[in-house]
Amino acid sequence: MGTLHHSVGKGRLIDPVMGITSLLLMVILDLVTTAQGQNCSKPVLGGNMHLKGEGILLTTFSDGVSVNLACDVGHMSAGGSSTITCTAGTWSPVRMTCERKYCGSAGEVKNGNIDYSEGTQFGDTISIHCNTGFKMVGRPDIVCGDKGWMGRLPLCEVMTCDPPDPIAHGTFSPEKEDFYEYSQVVEFRCLNDYTLRGSKLLTCSEDGNFKPDPPACVKVECNDTRIENGDQDAGSRPPHRYQATMTFQCRPGYVMFGERTQICGIDSKWSPGVPECKLSATTKATTTSTTTTTTTTTTRSVKETDAPRPTDTAETGNNWLKWVIPILVIGICSGFCYGLWTYTKKKRGKRHGPVGRALMDGKMT
Known part of the structure; x- marks a missing residue:
């Protein structure tokens, strides 16, 4: 009985260990099975x-x-x-x-250029610009797509201008019936006696218009001007056309204020402006007064602050006449008196004859 009890007791001691081991194995197996089936x-x-x-x-x-x-x-x-x-x-x-993806180069644009500053990968955009004087035909922007650049490059065509309008009394050359290309130049000319006012050369510009504005043909004629107390020294004679010149000088005793040489401008006026001749500050004006008994001559110096009188100009210009005329009158009168005296003397001599001479001789003896 003791030995059996011992065996039975031993069996009872072993059963709990086996149970725990079996439990652990079952848990592990369950975990593995669960893990193998997780989605x-x-x-x-x-x-x-x-x-x-x-x-x-x-x-x-x-x-x-x-x-x-x-x-x-x-x-x-x-x-x-x-x-x-x-x-x-x-x-x-x-x-x-x-x-x-990369789209790479889009190609070349004649008379223009491509801006790749944004890049050449998917979603990037390039911009096309035409050179000055050329206009774009097509879209200026192209996007890089999945299959490459999504669109064709535009064209840059030369800018053109319509022929300029004709001007009165003038022509231009060369003449074309259709159009002029960018940077081409036309030259204007005026007919007969007309003068060109404005630029004679017009250029077809980048905006499709000729620049500057067209000129005009005008008739320029400056008047035949005169200045008081002065005369024309040199220059043109009427009619005075565009850029004709006249040169003036002042008479003795006068000083010029302004430019002596004048040019006929496009506005039919003398430029820079007709000068004036004014009485010099050193010129002396002389006035003479005469009475029946005495002659008094008074001389007055003209100061710089004195304003010239209208009579001063005539008196100064004719001073020599005031001296010559009296001398001529005195000379003529003297000659006349001498001739009259000579004539009277001769006539008296004939009237007395020899008798007169004898009487005179008798008185003397």
Whole structure:
């Protein structure tokens, strides 16, 4: 009985250990079984990529399932595996990367240029500019798309100008019936006695218009001017046309104020302005007064502050006449008196004869 009890007692001691071990084995087995059957949710991917194929529509993925990845539109793979796998509820790491596609050069634009400052990758925009004097035909901007540049390059055509309007009393050359191209020049000329006012050369500009404004043909004629106390020294004679010149000088005793040489301007006026001849500050004006008994001559110096009188001009200009005329009168009177005296003497001599002489001789003896 004792030995049996011991065996039975030993058996009772072993049963709890085996139970715990069995329990642990069952838990581990259950965990393994549960882990092997766990699904994966939709994977979190890198930038500019997406699931490919049927995986696009799924939200839950079974354990052990592999899915394929693809880059978004306008992007391409830069390396790495394009497949990930669901294992025990976890996705394998995403190794693939995607970058924007390159469009490269868009080509060349004749008479223009392309601005690539924004870049040449997907989504970037280039701008096209035409050279001065050329106009654009087409769109000025093109976008880099998934398949390359989305559009054709524009054209840069030369700017043209319509023929200028004709002007009265003038012509221009060369004459064309259709149009003039950018930078072409026309030259205007006036007919007969007309003068061109404005620029004679007009250029077809970048905005399609001739510049500067067209000139006009005008008839220029300055008046035949005269100045008081002065005379024309040199220059043209009437009619005085455009850019004709006249040169003046003042008479003795007068000083010129202004430019002595004048030019006939486009406005039919003398430029810079007709001068004036004014009495010199050093000129002396002489006035003479005469009475029946005496002659008095008074001389007055003209000061710089004295204003010249109208009579001063005539008196100064004719001073020599005041001296010559009296001398001539006195000379004529003297000659007349002498002739009269001589004539009277001779007549008296004839009237007395020899008798008169004898009487005179008798008186003397």
